[in-house]
Amino acid sequence: MDKIQKIFASCATVDRAALVIFCSCGYPDMDSSEQIIEDAIAAGADIIELGVPFSDPMADGAAIRQASEVALRQGATLKGVLAMAERLSKRHPDTGFILFSYMNVMLNYGLDALCNELRRIGVDGILAVDLPFEERAELADPCRSAGLHLIPLVSPMTSLERAAMIMGEATGFVYSVNICGITGVREKLPPEVAERLASLKERSPVPVAAGFGIADGASAKAIARVADGVVVGSAVINKLLAPGELETRRRDASELVRTLAGSMSRHA
Amino acid sequence: MKTHYGIYGGQYVAETLMPILHELEKEYLAAREDPAFQEEFRSLLKNYVGRESPLYYARRLSEHLGGSRIYLKREDLNHTGAHKINNTIGQALLAKRMGKTRLIAETGAGMHGVATATVAALFGFECEVFMGTTDIDRQAVNVERMQTLGASVRPVSEGSATLKDAMNEALRDWTARSADTFYVIGTVAGPHPYPLLVKDFQSVIGEEARRQCLEQTGRLPDEVVACVGGGSNAMGIFAGFLEDSDVALTGVEAGGAGIATGKHAASITGGRVGVLHGSKTYLLQDDNGQVLETHSVSAGLDYPGVGPEHCFLADSRRARYVTVDDEEAVDAFAMLARFEGIIPALESSHALAYAIRTAPAQSRDRIVVVNLSGRGDKDMDSIRRFRKQQAASAK
Ligand SMILES: Cc1ncc(COP(=O)(O)O)c(C=O)c1O
Numbered sequence: 001m002d003k004i005q006k007i008f009a010s011c012a013t014v015d016r017a018a019l020v021i022f023c024s025c026g027y028p029d030m031d032s033s034e035q036i037i038e039d040a041i042a043a044g045a046d047i048i049e050l051g052v053p054f055s056d057p058m059a060d061g062a063a064i065r066q067a068s069e070v071a072l073r074q075g076a077t078l079k080g081v082l083a084m085a086e087r088l089s090k091r092h093p094d095t096g097f098i099l100f101s102y103m104n105v106m107l108n109y110g111l112d113a114l115c116n117e118l119r120r121i122g123v124d125g126i127l128a129v130d131l132p133f134e135e136r137a138e139l140a141d142p143c144r145s146a147g148l149h150l151i152p153l154v155s156p157m158t159s160l161e162r163a164a165m166i167m168g169e170a171t172g173f174v175y176s177v178n179i180c181g182i183t184g185v186r187e188k189l190p191p192e193v194a195e196r197l198a199s200l201k202e203r204s205p206v207p208v209a210a211g212f213g214i215a216d217g218a219s220a221k222a223i224a225r226v227a228d229g230v231v232v233g234s235a236v237i238n239k240l241l242a243p244g245e246l247e248t249r250r251r252d253a254s255e256l257v258r259t260l261a262g263s264m265s266r267h268a
Numbered sequence: 269m270k271t272h273y274g275i276y277g278g279q280y281v282a283e284t285l286m287p288i289l290h291e292l293e294k295e296y297l298a299a300r301e302d303p304a305f306q307e308e309f310r311s312l313l314k315n316y317v318g319r320e321s322p323l324y325y326a327r328r329l330s331e332h333l334g335g336s337r338i339y340l341k342r343e344d345l346n347h348t349g350a351h352k353i354n355n356t357i358g359q360a361l362l363a364k365r366m367g368k369t370r371l372i373a374e375t376g377a378g379m380h381g382v383a384t385a386t387v388a389a390l391f392g393f394e395c396e397v398f399m400g401t402t403d404i405d406r407q408a409v410n411v412e413r414m415q416t417l418g419a420s421v422r423p424v425s426e427g428s429a430t431l432k433d434a435m436n437e438a439l440r441d442w443t444a445r446s447a448d449t450f451y452v453i454g455t456v457a458g459p460h461p462y463p464l465l466v467k468d469f470q471s472v473i474g475e476e477a478r479r480q481c482l483e484q485t486g487r488l489p490d491e492v493v494a495c496v497g498g499g500s501n502a503m504g505i506f507a508g509f510l511e512d513s514d515v516a517l518t519g520v521e522a523g524g525a526g527i528a529t530g531k532h533a534a535s536i537t538g539g540r541v542g543v544l545h546g547s548k549t550y551l552l553q554d555d556n557g558q559v560l561e562t563h564s565v566s567a568g569l570d571y572p573g574v575g576p577e578h579c580f581l582a583d584s585r586r587a588r589y590v591t592v593d594d595e596e597a598v599d600a601f602a603m604l605a606r607f608e609g610i611i612p613a614l615e616s617s618h619a620l621a622y623a624i625r626t627a628p629a630q631s632r633d634r635i636v637v638v639n640l641s642g643r644g645d646k647d648m649d650s651i652r653r654f655r656k657q658q659a660a661s662a663k
Contacts, residue, residue, distance in 0.1 A: 054557075054558065055427060055558040055559045056427065056432060056433075056436050056544060056545075056559050057436070058281075058282075058436045058439045058440060058545065059282040059284075059440070059443065060440075061440075065426065069426070069427075072558060077556045078556060078557065079556075102543070103280055103543040104542045104543045104544060104551065104553065104557050104559070105556070105557040105558075106557075107541070107542060107543060107557065108540075108542065108553065108555075108556065108557025109557065129282055130280045130281055130282060130543065130546070131280060132279060132280075132281060132282070132283050132286045133283075133286070134271070134278075134279055134286070135278050135279060135280055152283075153282065153283040153284075154283060155282070155283045155284040156284075157283070157284050157285075157286070157287040157288065157446075158283060158286070158287060159287065162286075162287070166283075177283070177284060180284055180443070180444060180446070181284070181440075181443055181444030182440045182443055182444065
């Protein structure tokens with residue numbers, strides 16, 4: 001069993017969902033974001049999505065965009081994120097790490113070189129936001145050779161037939177997007193989310209993690225009941241973007257992650 | 269269905285947009301074969317846009333230069349003053365066919381925004397145009413035109429606050445609101461099927477130019493020249509001549525302050541292969557794969573990527589891509605005004621400048637067709653500002 005499978009399996013044995021936390025690497029600067037990830041792991045995150053900032057984040061809402069813009073101004077690069085990931089994965093051999101970015105940043109590094117490097121430093125997979133099923137070959141091949149998971153997305157727009165095709169080829173897990181739109185916290189998730197996740201899970205050979213729009217412990221709990229994993233990004237980043245001392249903001253972010261982790265259990 | 273041009277193009281978008289793009293492709297392919305759709309398109313081009321546009325021999329300019337005979341394809345005479353309307357008519361008809369009620373668009377110079385606002389009024393769509401705040405400042409008149417036509421202009425202040433950022437925001441809006449919204453992309457960029465359908469809607473330029481050149485001169489031109497921002501006016505005119513291997517095709521990119529300064533918008537000349545806005549393309553980017561800000565005196569050429577078919581034509585050498593810098597374009601702008609009584613768009617002035625640069629060394633039987641993609645009324649402020657800066661830096 002590989003690390004990602006183990007994480008989902010061990011969560012399943014205690015009847016809870018895995019908590020996946022998206023971090024904007026380099027926000028507010030590289031050193032702080034390394035600490036923020038440390039905090040998230042200490043607070044109960046099972047898998048970390050290492051968000052590499054891109055100048056043109058067309059699938060992202062205001063929170064991640066704002067964090068990315070600051071990170072880029074502070075000089076965040078893919079190389080820097082890889083160096084950080086190597087340290088993190090050494091310190092946390094049981095935590096899952098997924099590199100999360102847009103294709104241009106990865107293409108620029110070289111896809112073969114990137115996959116080999118990720119493998120070497122102990123990152124488990126890649127999620128390329130703007131790489132749909134039809135275009136996946138150029139990254140899927142080097143991922144396969146390096147033994148990395150290429151995590152696909154499905155969305156409410158995806159027909160069940162298409163979802164089955166996408167999930168049929170997935171390894172690691174599938175990321176199901178809760179809402180039609182970009183990332184960002186929503187006041188309420190659409191009511192059909194639960195039913196949708198149930199039918200995806202029925203058809204998926206790998207665990208289904210659900211994300212987009214999750215605001216707090218309550219909405220995380222609702223999703224944890226019906227998904228194998230819960231992904232939260234913007235809500236945590238919003239805590240970090242709030243005004244005030246960095247120390248306070250970090251503590252608030254880490255408290256939120258602790259609340260989210262406490263909401264993963266499916267026991268009453 | 270072919271979705272790539274060699275390695276270029278494709279559909280590099282989030283999964284949420286894929287089913288929408290599939291539906292658009294299906295509808296477009298059906299519309300392409302539907303005589304009623306084509307008939308309505310042609311009829312609007314004739315009676316509303318005022319096509320066909322003339323192919324005009326610029327005699328005084330050519331004689332002054334003493335070489336090639338320069339012919340101008342007068343897209344500046346179209347309704348709304350540029351080639352952009354050919355495409356927005358086509359996409360509006362497609363939106364109507366798909367039952368959408370709202371059009372969105374990105375715009376740089378504002379010409380595509382105006383052309384979209386125009387067809388929205390014509391067909392009764394709601395219309396929102398995304399525009400970078402930098403462009404809103406330098407193209408104020410076009411903002412007022414859009415508002416007059418009933419569109420609302422949504423300012424985009426992120427990133428470089430220009431065309432690429434406006435396009436990001438339009439894509440985000442579309443991702444969330446595809447049920448009632450049709451995204452009218454203004455150039456041959458973006459994910460498939462946009463490069464295909466925009467080329468098809470613009471290919472009327474090349475069809476007419478080829479026929480007109482044969483009628484007026486008895487032969488095909490030696491060279492066809494067009495400016496390249498995203499590449500729609502160039503693709504439109506090239507389309508008529510792609511099979512004529514003796515006709516040289518030349519795309520002119522914006523050299524800005526000069527390629528060596530890094531302040532330019534010449535994606536093919538100065539970029540590397542990358543992915544932006546759903547398409548693999550030559551892209552102006554830094555060493556870390558972040559997209560660079562572009563620089564050009566003409567807002568309409570200020571785009572860091574370029575249509576995928578142009579990348580393919582460049583690699584295969586069927587077309588050649590050259591650059592003209594700000595100063596040379598501004599000189600060409602003034603020259604055409606003085607010699608022919610035509611004030612060209614700054615974008616088109618790039619194509620013209622290349623023809624002016626190369627004409628004198630050529631024989632007098634050589635025929636060059638320049639796509640005069642738009643008129644320059646919108647550019648008076650930009651020219652004034654450019655001259656002022658020039659004067660200041662000369663001191
Ligand atoms: C008059 C004119 N020509 C050319 C362009 C550049 O676009 P494209 O390269 O798609 O023709 C623009 C864009 O705004 C324009 O307004």
